[in-house]
Amino acid sequence: MDKKHLQTPSQTIGPFFAYGLTPTQYDYEFKSWVDNNMVADIDAPETIEISGTVFDGEGQAIDDAMVELWQDDGEHKLYGRFGTGTEENNRFIFKTIKPKSVNGQAPFINVILFMRGQLLHTYTRIYFADESSLNASDKVLNSVDAKRRNTLIAEKVGQKYSIDIHMQGQKETVFFDL
Amino acid sequence: MSNIIQSGFDKEIQPSYLYEGYKSTIIRAPTKPLVMPKKSELSLTGPVFKDFKLGVLDHDLTKNAVKNGEPLGERIVVHGKVTNEKGHPIPYTLLEIWQANSSGRYIHKADQHDAPLDPNFSGAGRCMTDAEGNYKFYTIKPGAYSWGNHPNAWRPNHIHFSLFGGDITSRLITQMYFPGDPLLEFDPMVQSIPLKGRDLLISKFDLALTEPDFALGYRFDIVLRGHNATPFENL
Secondary structure, rough: OOOOOOOOOOOOOOOOOOOOOOOOOOOOOOOOOOOOOOOOOOOOOOEEEEEEEEEOOOOOOOOEEEEEEEEOOOOOEOOOOOOOOOOOHEEEEEEEEOOOOOOOOOOEEEEEEOOOOOOEEEEEEEEEOOOHHHHHHHHHHHHOOHHHHHHHEEEEOOOOOOEEEEEEOOOOOOEEOO | OOOOOOOOOOOOOOOOOOOOOOOOHHOOOOOOOOOOOHHHHHHOOOOOOOOOOOOOOEEEEEOOOOOOOOOOOEEEEEEEEOOOOOOOOOOOEEEEEEOOOOOOOOOOOOOOOOOOOOOOOEEEEEOOOOOOOOEEEEEEEOOEEOOOOOOOOEEEOOEEEEEOOOOHOOOEEEEEEEOOOOOHHHHHHHHHHHHHHHHEEEEEEEOOOOOOOOOOEOOOOOEEOOOOOOOOOOO
């Protein structure tokens, strides 16, 4: 029972996931069980919006990525999913709450990213620009080269946060080996 | 969470981000090394599905999109067990499934492959593992289709799978293939997998799972990353 079993290999999500994984968003008949409203089931007085664009190595906005967010601050475990093919400029948009700081860490949201052209998904994180003091002392952020740290930090405009994901190039997002 | 032991992607099994035979990876693969945070800084959890409510026909793609008759093609039933790397079953986890119809056509609006749609088949479904980690769904065997990766490129018959497991590191999206498919050796997706792992995505025909007068049986077992002793302590 305890011998090592080989991991099932990953394969790409491909270009045609929408009617199975995000069907309601893309107006297919099959009903989604999850979407980009991560606070539908909780009483959340102060919601935030997080949006952005995923760019390929040629600077083009990717229109067939699937972005998943997972946040867990002990009090709220929230999950969301959105495809980048329905909004203007191929943006992703999520409605959620800002997670609390846990054990002195800066608040953050996990990102799991899938797309055609990725045989294996990528992990990144979203931190918040208005948490500069917690960000400055956060051990995970500090494990990232200082010059690249800003690729993980969402800018704030009003109650809205904005963060772009760059797969390649000078602004290449930091991806984590979890 | 202290009893959860993480294990990374197995480099001897998993495809790499950049695989030039699959052209779309060239401008979408990260080019800089991934950052590995200290495991002690990570408290990893993920969505749980113990109370998830499946629709009554979610697990039966031969019925869940019927409009005016039955879908065309060969009915199949796919069984398997979902375990972690120690072989321990992963109970009550969600599987999401999507695929082309028997002619090799997806209902996705962007699919331009010139093959007929089937008004009675959507190719989307879901099922859950039971207390022993076993899952089962019914569908129609998907057809092969051409794609633009290289001249005369054809995808082998395949079913897309999406799974979660116990935390975000066990997340998996993959594709199940069929035994004996002559296209496997020409397919860059399959060939992107190191040789040691390639057969793991090929389902096995199983006469014992075949339902007389109804559907051919295939087995496809799935191993998710991780070897935590009690994967579902938060249930």
